[in-house]
Amino acid sequence: MLNEADLTALAITLKLALISTLILLLLGTPLAWWLARTRWRFKFLLEAVVALPLVLPPTVLGFYLLVTLGPNGPVGGLMESLGGRPLAFTFTGLVIGSVIYSMPFVIQPLQDAFSAIGRRPLEVAATLRASPLDRFFTVAIPLARPGFFTAAVLGFAHTVGEFGVVLMIGGNIPGETQVLSIAIYDHVEGMEYVHAHWLSGGLLLMSFLLLVAVYALNRKFRMVQA
Amino acid sequence: MTIEARFRIDQGDFTLDVDLSLPAQGVSSLFGPSGCGKTTLLRAIAGLEHHRDGYLKVGDMVWQEAGLFVPPHQRPLGYVFQEASLFPHLSVRRNLEYGVRRVAESERRVSLEQAIELLEIGQLLERKPDTLSGGERQRVAIARALAVSPSLLLMDEPLAALDVNRKQEILPYIESLHQDLDIPVIHVSHSPDEVARIADHLVLLESGHVVASGDVHEIFTRLDLPPALDSDAAAIIEAVVSGHDETYHLTYLEFAGGRVTVPREDLRVGSQVRLKLAARDVSLTLEHQSGTSILNIFPAVIDEITAEGSAQVTVRLLAGDAPVLARITKKSAADLALKPGKAVYAQVKSVALLS
Numbered sequence: 001m002l003n004e005a006d007l008t009a010l011a012i013t014l015k016l017a018l019i020s021t022l023i024l025l026l027l028g029t030p031l032a033w034w035l036a037r038t039r040w041r042f043k044f045l046l047e048a049v050v051a052l053p054l055v056l057p058p059t060v061l062g063f064y065l066l067v068t069l070g071p072n073g074p075v076g077g078l079m080e081s082l083g084g085r086p087l088a089f090t091f092t093g094l095v096i097g098s099v100i101y102s103m104p105f106v107i108q109p110l111q112d113a114f115s116a117i118g119r120r121p122l123e124v125a126a127t128l129r130a131s132p133l134d135r136f137f138t139v140a141i142p143l144a145r146p147g148f149f150t151a152a153v154l155g156f157a158h159t160v161g162e163f164g165v166v167l168m169i170g171g172n173i174p175g176e177t178q179v180l181s182i183a184i185y186d187h188v189e190g191m192e193y194v195h196a197h198w199l200s201g202g203l204l205l206m207s208f209l210l211l212v213a214v215y216a217l218n219r220k221f222r223m224v225q226a
Numbered sequence: 227m228t229i230e231a232r233f234r235i236d237q238g239d240f241t242l243d244v245d246l247s248l249p250a251q252g253v254s255s256l257f258g259p260s261g262c263g264k265t266t267l268l269r270a271i272a273g274l275e276h277h278r279d280g281y282l283k284v285g286d287m288v289w290q291e292a293g294l295f296v297p298p299h300q301r302p303l304g305y306v307f308q309e310a311s312l313f314p315h316l317s318v319r320r321n322l323e324y325g326v327r328r329v330a331e332s333e334r335r336v337s338l339e340q341a342i343e344l345l346e347i348g349q350l351l352e353r354k355p356d357t358l359s360g361g362e363r364q365r366v367a368i369a370r371a372l373a374v375s376p377s378l379l380l381m382d383e384p385l386a387a388l389d390v391n392r393k394q395e396i397l398p399y400i401e402s403l404h405q406d407l408d409i410p411v412i413h414v415s416h417s418p419d420e421v422a423r424i425a426d427h428l429v430l431l432e433s434g435h436v437v438a439s440g441d442v443h444e445i446f447t448r449l450d451l452p453p454a455l456d457s458d459a460a461a462i463i464e465a466v467v468s469g470h471d472e473t474y475h476l477t478y479l480e481f482a483g484g485r486v487t488v489p490r491e492d493l494r495v496g497s498q499v500r501l502k503l504a505a506r507d508v509s510l511t512l513e514h515q516s517g518t519s520i521l522n523i524f525p526a527v528i529d530e531i532t533a534e535g536s537a538q539v540t541v542r543l544l545a546g547d548a549p550v551l552a553r554i555t556k557k558s559a560a561d562l563a564l565k566p567g568k569a570v571y572a573q574v575k576s577v578a579l580l581s
Contacts, residue, residue: 123274124311125324126298126299127305128299128324129299129329129374130299143313
């Protein structure tokens with residue numbers, strides 16, 4: 001069964017995934033909206049940057065983050081000179097890493113959902129006296145609801161599953177930066193297969209249920225809109 | 227009160243270049259084949275497309291000029307799109323309220339109840355748009371646009387997406403708009419029938435240019451313009467119901483040129499109706515014929531004659547001051563020695579009631 005360290009790792013994992021997803025939804029919504037609407041000719045450059053974590057080995061991303069956030073890096077050095085401590089090997093560092101790592105999983109469903117709305121509903125709202133911000137909140141966001149759900153679940157699930165980035169910038173500090181995937185790795189290293197089974201099986205089940213929820217709800221949304 | 231619109235819109239292979247003055251009352255129709263720029267012009271008037279080279283003044287409100295562009299949500303207009311475009315996530319009631327809630331109470335001249343009643347959608351209020359028929363959806367869309375108390379109502383082919391029966395369902399509502407509410411309407415259409423029914427002022431557009439703009443009766447019967455030369459050319463006549471003949475089941479209509487008799491229609495005496503006289507149904511005689519089965523014969527004066535193809539001519543007549551078209555053979559025109567100024571009798575084989 002699960003020991004106390006496993007439960008702590010579970011709590012940290014869920015906290016990390018929740019915070020990262022919330023930050024991504026907050027930052028990702030305006031960015032996805034802009035990407036869906038802009039006619040800027042170099043928009044593809046930004047889209048490529050957003051998609052980068054999809055193909056980049058997590059260790060590469062983790063390495064650059066470690067260099068940046070560590071005591072000798074620009075951000076870590078700045079933090080230290082301001083009396084703080086470098087972000088590497090902290091929970092905050094993990095959140096920054098997760099936000100970057102899971103970005104495409106949140107931005108792309110949102111961008112697709114905003115694009116799918118088209119211009120017409122927003123034009124209609126404009127002729128009904130709604131200002132641009134008003135239109136965004138009362139038309140664009142409600143109509144993109146399935147996209148928000150997909151984005152939240154994928155962002156959450158992907159953060160729960162990360163390993164490489166966390167290992168590079170978070171290390172493996174129990175109670176601070178040790179997440180489930182790393183706890184599993186530790187158990188396997190220590191030949192504690194029963195623990196590894198419980199945690200792995202739990203993650204497998206959770207990931208599956210989340211995806212079932214996404215696909216079932218997307219089907220419902222599609223049927224409602226058809 | 228007028229609507230002044232000047233736009234020069236360059237879209238690569240297409241240029242819209244118009245300078246229009248429309249009456250700020252009644253229905254003005256922008257009429258032309260698809261691709262002539264009528265929808266682009268309507269969108270520019272709404273401010274949905276922002277083109278730097280434009281001037282737009284509606285009554286005493288300037289909506290666009292050099293250095294000024296009032297965004298669409300700050301223009302007191304209503305817009306009905308070709309597809310109803312109801313918000314799918316809101317009920318009919320919430321769709322209607324969407325605009326109303328954003329209009330200051332002091333500016334509400336059309337009440338929500340009035341719009342609901344006019345379009346007869348009271349029983350649909352709690353439904354979601356995806357459960358409505360096409361005609362119902364378009365009625366809700368029109369009510370939604372009216373409920374913001376617009377100073378100008380813009381309609382982009384509001385009937386084009388509907389089948390014939392649904393069109394017949396919606397047209398009476400559009401006709402009643404400018405009788406019941408004093409809101410000027412600019413309406414885009416490529417259907418001559420639709421225009422004949424509802425337009426007061428007609429703008430003919432062709433590849434981005436205004437070919438003619440004027441009173442609909444005048445434009446339909448001008449021999450230098452396409453509508454009068456079409457094989458379906460017709461004159462539009464305004465008439466008043468003057469009485470009924472119960473013995474023979476007939477209805478009498480008075481217009482500027484005399485009396486027209488049609489099969490009994492259930493119309494109130496004194497009500498206004500619009501008639502269509504097809505040019506090919508009008509023949510000419512020099513004397514008042516007796517011993518004919520044709521009931522509708524009235525005196526007219528020839529105004530203009532234009533040769534049409536090799537065998538036919540189109541004659542523009544004035545019956546009273548109402549212009550009427552007659553399509554006859556060139557031979558008949560020569561035999562009767564028809565020329566402008568000559569008095570004749572017009573015999574009308576059939577009259578279509580438009581409203």
